[in-house]
Amino acid sequence: MIDAYAVDDVRAAEEAAMSALPEGELMQRAAAGLAEVVAVRVARDGHVVVVVGGGNNGGDALYAAARLAERGFAVGAVTVSGHPHARGLAAALAAGVEVVESTGESATPEGARLLAAADVVVDGVLGIGGRPGLPPAARAVFDLVPDEAWLVAVDLPSGADPSGQDSSADRVFADETVTFGVAKPVHLLPATESAVGRLTVVDIGLEVDTVPAVQRLTHDDAARMWPVPGPGDDKYSRGVLGVVAGGEHYTGAALLSVTSAVCAGVGMVRYVGPSTPTALVRAQVPEAVMGPGRVQAWVVGPGLDAEDDSEAGRAQVAAAREALASGEPCVVDAGALDLLDGPRAAPTLLTPHAGELARALSRLTGRELTRAQVAGTPVTHARELADRTGCTVLLKGSTTLVVPAGSSRLPIRSQADAPAWLATAGSGDVLAGLAGTLLAAGLSPLDAGSLAALVHGLAGHAANPGGPVRALAVAHGIPGVVAGLLERPPGRA
Numbered sequence: 190m191i192d193a194y195a196v197d198d199v200r201a202a203e204e205a206a207m208s209a210l211p212e213g214e215l216m217q218r219a220a221a222g223l224a225e226v227v228a229v230r231v232a233r234d235g236h237v238v239v240v241v242g243g244g245n246n247g248g249d250a251l252y253a254a255a256r257l258a259e260r261g262f263a264v265g266a267v268t269v270s271g272h273p274h275a276r277g278l279a280a281a282l283a284a285g286v287e288v289v290e291s292t293g294e295s296a297t298p299e300g301a302r303l304l305a306a307a308d309v310v311v312d313g314v315l316g317i318g319g320r321p322g323l324p325p326a327a328r329a330v331f332d333l334v335p336d337e338a339w340l341v342a343v344d345l346p347s348g349a350d351p352s353g354q355d356s357s358a359d360r361v362f363a364d365e366t367v368t369f370g371v372a373k374p375v376h377l378l379p380a381t382e383s384a385v386g387r388l389t390v391v392d393i394g395l396e397v398d399t400v401p402a403v404q405r406l407t408h409d410d411a412a413r414m415w416p417v418p419g420p421g422d423d424k425y426s427r428g429v430l431g432v433v434a435g436g437e438h439y440t441g442a443a444l445l446s447v448t449s450a451v452c453a454g455v456g457m458v459r460y461v462g463p464s465t466p467t468a469l470v471r472a473q474v475p476e477a478v479m480g481p482g483r484v485q486a487w488v489v490g491p492g493l494d495a496e497d498d499s500e501a502g503r504a505q506v507a508a509a510r511e512a513l514a515s516g517e518p519c520v521v522d523a524g525a526l527d528l529l530d531g532p533r534a535a536p537t538l539l540t541p542h543a544g545e546l547a548r549a550l551s552r553l554t555g556r557e558l559t560r561a562q563v564a565g566t567p568v569t570h571a572r573e574l575a576d577r578t579g580c581t582v583l584l585k586g587s588t589t590l591v592v593p594a595g596s597s598r599l600p601i602r603s604q605a606d607a608p609a610w611l612a613t614a615g616s617g618d619v620l621a622g623l624a625g626t627l628l629a630a631g632l633s634p635l636d637a638g639s640l641a642a643l644v645h646g647l648a649g650h651a652a653n654p655g656g657p658v659r660a661l662a663v664a665h666g667i668p669g670v671v672a673g674l675l676e677r678p679p680g681r682a
């Protein structure tokens with residue numbers, strides 16, 4: 190599990206660590222780790238430029254600059270605050286770093302000159318003390334970073350919201366981020382993760398003993414959590430999944446969610462739907478059983494058209510309502526999100542994308558919300574839907590969030606395992622079938638949602654590495670991905 194801790198908890202841990210160490214030791218450890226990473230990114234005759242703000246983040250950058258200069262690299266520093274870290278500045282100057290100032294709204298000629306020659310640029314403007322948004326002087330300097338330069342952010346990309354909530358702030362987009370002690374929410378959450386690039390966590394001897402704010406499942410977690418049948422199992426004990434999906438007009442969703450469940454190794458699938466999708470499922474997924482019956486969990490909603498006023502359409506909506514009213518765990522997807530009124534007694538996972546989440550919250554709160562608002566502050570809105578419904582909410586996106594049900598103090602999960610090619614029609618139906626299989630096997634909605642997101646992402650890669658994928662190929666990729674995860678030797682990253 191990759192754990193990210195809230196900024197206040199990190200600060201408290203830093204204070205505790207500092208009180209037991211000589212003054213400045215923690216910053217020296219941070220600077221040493223940062224310098225190590227930069228040193229392997231730059232050629233012996235390359236140029237490093239650190240961009241320095243007024244806080245300790247700038248201090249890290251200045252001490253790292255000093256260490257790099259002492260190792261013989263050509264290092265310059267551009268200060269974008271009038272008050273850079275005094276001791277860090279002295280160390281940098283003593284080591285021969287060329288330091289220039291650029292604190293106005295346009296970059297100074299000296300700053301522009303240094304940046305034009307930069308091969309690696311280090312962003313040491315704002316760290317966990319930063320408010321979202323980039324100061325104008327820093328923006329002016331970062332606008333001059335050459336396209337080919339490698340950009341390393343210190344602790345986090347400056348301007349990004351350290352708590353990872355707000356996506357709207359102007360920020361640096363880094364190729365790589367070197368953080369200290371532990372990851373922070375900014376590194377894992379969808380509002381800010383895209384600015385982080387490759388993440389390295391440098392050990393500075395920090396011990397955070399609070400509950401993480403955000404967690405990410407690794408491949409080892411997936412291997413540990415995946416429900417593997419034993420010799421005593423049969424199809425019923427492994428979990429029977431009921432699927433209420435598709436209709437006369439949306440037949441693909443039925444096929445995709447049922448295929449996905451079968452490929453994920455469900456004990457048995459019961460498909461419930463009108464005659465056309467039933468005939469297609471019968472023909473193409475011979476493993477599936479037609480019609481309702483006893484199940485351990487339901488997937489309700491892929492391709493469900495709640496507006497379909499035909500007899501078959503009304504019957505399908507009634508079947509969906511019946512599953513929602515049952516005492517069984519449920520994945521509530523797409524069209525069924527419009528049918529959910531309040532809390533369910535059984536474990537429930539809602540799987541909206543941003544537009545569906547906006548629509549569901551608008552309906553439940555009477556406030557008009559847009560997709561853009563949800564995408565702007567995804568955690569806030571997913572949490573609100575979880576609180577309103579008492580259900581776990583999986584918000585789909587390039588980074589997928591899973592926010593546990595209202596009263597739970599469990600950390601949020603955040604998975605970023607999928608290629609962008611996975612943004613394709615039918616992909617969500619596959620995810621629903623996968624998550625439903627895991628719920629039917631007895632996993633909690635939080636575990637089922639996050640594990641499904643991880644395996645779905647890996648299956649997207651496996652379906653056609655580096656290129657376009659169709660949803661059916663993603664479903665067909667699941668068995669190989671699961672086998673690959675299960676045969677991993679313990680301890681591999």
Ligand SMILES: NC(=O)C1=CN([C@@H]2O[C@H](COP(=O)(O)OP(=O)(O)OC[C@H]3O[C@@H](n4cnc5c(N)ncnc54)[C@H](O)[C@@H]3O)[C@@H](O)[C@H]2O)[C@@H](O)CC1
Pocket residue numbers: 203204207215216217219242243244245246247249314315316317318319320321322323324343344345348369
């Ligand atoms: N506290 C510690 O023990 C350690 C801290 N470290 C570094 O220290 C950083 C935190 O340092 P600080 O608390 O000094 O905070 P920052 O270096 O993040 O800078 C905050 C300063 O910038 C100003 N500021 C904040 N947001 C701004 C904005 N949007 N526009 C303009 N000015 C803004 C604030 O008034 C504050 O003075 C960490 O991110 C990390 O890089 C590391 O050296 C490891 C040890």
Ligand SMILES: [K+]
Pocket residue numbers: 246312313314315316342343344345346347
């Ligand atoms: K930074």
